[in-house]
Amino acid sequence: MTTPDSANSDAETADVPTFSSLGLDGAVLKALADVGYETPSAIQAATIPLLLEGRDVVGLAQTGTGKTAAFALPILSRLDLSQKSPQALVLAPTRELALQVAEAFESYATHMKGVHLLPVYGGQGYGVQLSALRRGVHIVVGTPGRIMDHLEKGTLDLSELRYLVLDEADEMLKMGFAEDVETILADTPDDKQVALFSATMPAQIRRISKKYLHDPEEITVKSKTTTSANTTQRYLVVSYAQKVDALTRILEVENFEGMIVFVRTKNETETLAERLRARGYSAAAINGDVAQAQRERTVDQLKSGKLDILVATDVAARGLDVERISHVVNFDIPVDTESYVHRIGRTGRAGRSGAAISFVTPRERRLLTAIEKATRQPLTQMQLPSVDDVNVTRLARFDDAITQALAQEERISRFRDIIGHYVEHHDVPEADVAAALAVVAQGDEPLLLSARDELSQPVERDSRGDRGDRAASGARGERPARRVRNDTRMAPYRLEVGKRQKVEPRQIVGALANEGGLSREDFGHIRIMPEFSIVELPADLPAETLSRLTGTRIGGKLIQLRPDRGSGGRRDAGPRDDRQRDDRPPRKPRRS
Numbered sequence: 001m002t003t004p005d006s007a008n009s010d011a012e013t014a015d016v017p018t019f020s021s022l023g024l025d026g027a028v029l030k031a032l033a034d035v036g037y038e039t040p041s042a043i044q045a046a047t048i049p050l051l052l053e054g055r056d057v058v059g060l061a062q063t064g065t066g067k068t069a070a071f072a073l074p075i076l077s078r079l080d081l082s083q084k085s086p087q088a089l090v091l092a093p094t095r096e097l098a099l100q101v102a103e104a105f106e107s108y109a110t111h112m113k114g115v116h117l118l119p120v121y122g123g124q125g126y127g128v129q130l131s132a133l134r135r136g137v138h139i140v141v142g143t144p145g146r147i148m149d150h151l152e153k154g155t156l157d158l159s160e161l162r163y164l165v166l167d168e169a170d171e172m173l174k175m176g177f178a179e180d181v182e183t184i185l186a187d188t189p190d191d192k193q194v195a196l197f198s199a200t201m202p203a204q205i206r207r208i209s210k211k212y213l214h215d216p217e218e219i220t221v222k223s224k225t226t227t228s229a230n231t232t233q234r235y236l237v238v239s240y241a242q243k244v245d246a247l248t249r250i251l252e253v254e255n256f257e258g259m260i261v262f263v264r265t266k267n268e269t270e271t272l273a274e275r276l277r278a279r280g281y282s283a284a285a286i287n288g289d290v291a292q293a294q295r296e297r298t299v300d301q302l303k304s305g306k307l308d309i310l311v312a313t314d315v316a317a318r319g320l321d322v323e324r325i326s327h328v329v330n331f332d333i334p335v336d337t338e339s340y341v342h343r344i345g346r347t348g349r350a351g352r353s354g355a356a357i358s359f360v361t362p363r364e365r366r367l368l369t370a371i372e373k374a375t376r377q378p379l380t381q382m383q384l385p386s387v388d389d390v391n392v393t394r395l396a397r398f399d400d401a402i403t404q405a406l407a408q409e410e411r412i413s414r415f416r417d418i419i420g421h422y423v424e425h426h427d428v429p430e431a432d433v434a435a436a437l438a439v440v441a442q443g444d445e446p447l448l449l450s451a452r453d454e455l456s457q458p459v460e461r462d463s464r465g466d467r468g469d470r471a472a473s474g475a476r477g478e479r480p481a482r483r484v485r486n487d488t489r490m491a492p493y494r495l496e497v498g499k500r501q502k503v504e505p506r507q508i509v510g511a512l513a514n515e516g517g518l519s520r521e522d523f524g525h526i527r528i529m530p531e532f533s534i535v536e537l538p539a540d541l542p543a544e545t546l547s548r549l550t551g552t553r554i555g556g557k558l559i560q561l562r563p564d565r566g567s568g569g570r571r572d573a574g575p576r577d578d579r580q581r582d583d584r585p586p587r588k589p590r591r592s
Contacts, residue, residue, distance in 0.1 A: 022048045025077035027111040032073075034110065041066035046219045048074050051195060056216040058209050059197040067197045068104045071165045075139065076105070078163075081114050084136030086156070088163040089188070091144055091181060093171040094514050095121035096315070101167060102141045115139070120146050120156075122515035123548055124292065130155055144172060144180035145515060145553050151187065161188045169198040169205055175514060176507025178204060179555045185212040231328075231348030234382040235358040235368055242384075243331060243359055244275055249385040250329070250357060251281060251309075253393045258302055258324030261311045262343050264332040265521040272331065273311040283309035286316045288517015289542060313519045314339050320346055330358040333367050337374035357382070490524045491539035492564040497554050498529045507554055508535055512561075515552045516545045534564055 019032050019040055040048065043061045050057050051074035061067055075088045092098040102119040109115040118132045120142030129146075133155055140147070140156070150156035164185070166172065172181055185194070185208070194213045198205055209216060238246045247261065261276075261283075263269055269285035276283035284298050284307055295316070301307035303322050310317075314334065325347045334340045340358075347354030358379065360368050372378050406412060419433055497503045505526045512518055512535070524536025549561040 017045050019073075023052050023077075024048065024073055025112075028073055028076050028108055030111045031108050040069075041221075043067055043219065043221045044070045044073075046221070047071070047195070050217050050219075051075075051193070052077060054193055056193060056213040057195045058201075058213065058216045058218045059195065059221070060201055060219065061197065061199065061221040067167065068101055069108070071167075071195045071197070072101070072105050072108055075163050075165075076109055076112065076115070079112075079115065079138055080162075081112075081138065083138070083160060085160045086137055086140045086158060087161065088139040088165070089147070089158060089161055089184075090139070090141040090165040090167055091147065091172065091184065092141065092167045093143065093175050093177065093510075094315070095123060095143055096317075096320075097168065098141050098143055100321070105139055105141065117141070120150065122146050122552065123517065143514060144177040144184065145511065147184060148180045148553060148556065149551070151184070158184075158188045161192050164188060164192050164194050166194070166196045166198075169196050169208070170200045170202060173202070173204055174506060175510025176504070176554050177510075180553070182208065182212075183556060230352060231344055231354040231356050233344065233356045233358075233377060233379045235360050235379045236382050236384060237362060237365075238359050238384065240361055244272070246359065246384055247276075247329065247331060248279055249389075251276075253385045253389050254327060254355070256308075256355075257326040258305075258307075258322060259309045259327040259329060260317060260320070260325055260343075260346050261309060261329045261331050262317070262334070263311060263313065264334075265519060266313055266517075268332070269311045269313060269316075273309075276309060276311070281309055282307050283311060286310055286312045288313065288315050288513075288519065289545065290316065314342065315513055315517055315519055317343070317346060322346075323352070326352075326354060328354070328356045330356070333358050333360055333364055333371075335367065337371050340371050341375065489539040490536040491541075492534050493537050493541075493561055494564040495533045495535060495554070495559040495561055496531075497557050497559050498531045498533050500530055501555050501557055503528060503533060503554055508533060511552050511554045511559070512537075512549055516549045518545075 017040060020029055022040065022045070024032075043059055044066050047057055047059055047070040051071065059067060059070065071090070079087060090098075090101055092101055098119050098121045102117055105117050109117070116132070116135070116137040117139045118129065118137040118141070120129055120140055122143060122145060129150070133150075147156065151158070166181065169181075172178070194216070196205070196209060196213065196216070236246060236250075251259075261272065263272055266287040266289055269287045273283045273285040284301070286295055286298055290298070298307065298310065299320065299322065302310055303324060305324065311331075312320075328344050328347050330340070330343060334343065344354070344356040347356065358368070358371075368379065419430065422428070422433060423430055495508065497508075505528070508526055509523055512523075518537070522538055525534075526536070527534045546561065549559075552559050552561065
């Protein structure tokens, strides 16, 4: 059995090594044996021996190739448990990834006594982190912003750091953490060992590697595709108004075990989960506003089978790896291909088969084309399950229920006497009594659909007007149009960073999404002034979220996010005045 992520790597090796041949510590090998890992992935086989030798490493590999074990296993093998100050620091772009990495370290250290590990990320109270740091930790896994906060407060001592890992370095730069990462690299011991992992090698990553790494060994693991070959990818053309009915049909005819349904907004997670529960499905919502404890309970329910469907946003589902997930449904197709890859990567892992289904409105076809081009895999069009398809499935399920009941001989025997008594005294055929009992069991909901339940094919214009055009404009890389949803008003917020700090919109989106659990749909216009910036966010932003965002840093500077009460941003904006008015219709998307 290979590691969970190794199935996505197709790098070929003549003689496949085992973990025991790589020089890992015995306690680490015992933990790997417990979980059934035997054969390292390509990135692990190439990286682990180098890191054990003390070499700096640059690993170029896509998500899903087993990078976490590639650096976690050698770090644990070389850990000095007598040293109480942090020896290893792992920087990750998001709190979800930081938690995933921390959980991996814990699983690999189960047979090592006294290993203390601390995840550090925005949204978690400082008290928990401070008390753990005072007691002493060996490994810190965190996001750059929160690590910088601790360094500036003097609550995190990295003076004896021996190992530093940059996980998904390109993502950290995209999210605006470049300055924080370089500050951390520069302020930690020069003789530390550095491992940098990235899916791509942009110029900025190359420059950081040359400046801060010592004669690094570069390892490249190429994949034929950015998506798992174990996942079948299909799409369904459907109008927005038909999406819930279409999803219900798919749930009826698809043989699924666990499923994640992706939507674009936090509000839609709750709405859709409620509608699915009303239709008899075990569903729950997960988004950036869900407390970590509740998130963990929900994920545990999905793992144990108490929950079958998770309705999630992109941010909330990052790093989620649950073996039961057999299907991913893009209820709202993502506006960028990277999100698509991350979404469907939740299934089809470690050799397991998976299925991904994307709902595409008629005006979102160009998004579909962009995804196929980027992943180099065509998606197969599927037809909306018909009334006959659903009825065949329902009858088969009904037959199975009868067969299972007939196997319970003792209970059948007791009921046989009761039915015989009824037939004798009412002179009714047994078949009619059986049919009557089926009616009682079924209730008011008919077992089979009728011809009038057939859904019509979608017309070329999406029932939501310009929704498809908005999504498409995002895919072309333009600034997204201002969003005004039926259930959410947008309001301006001020950040104390601007052109003087060379801030860019993507840095603002990355930082706020990471620390506040926001999705792309939660952002409206972003206007960057010389000394500050104005960003449109939901007007009903929770106080807890606003508090977390207030302490966020971009480029090392505290942004001090707060509602914009003045007119400075609008005055500088000139004719593009975005003042909020309840009676103002949604802005049409800008076109190039």
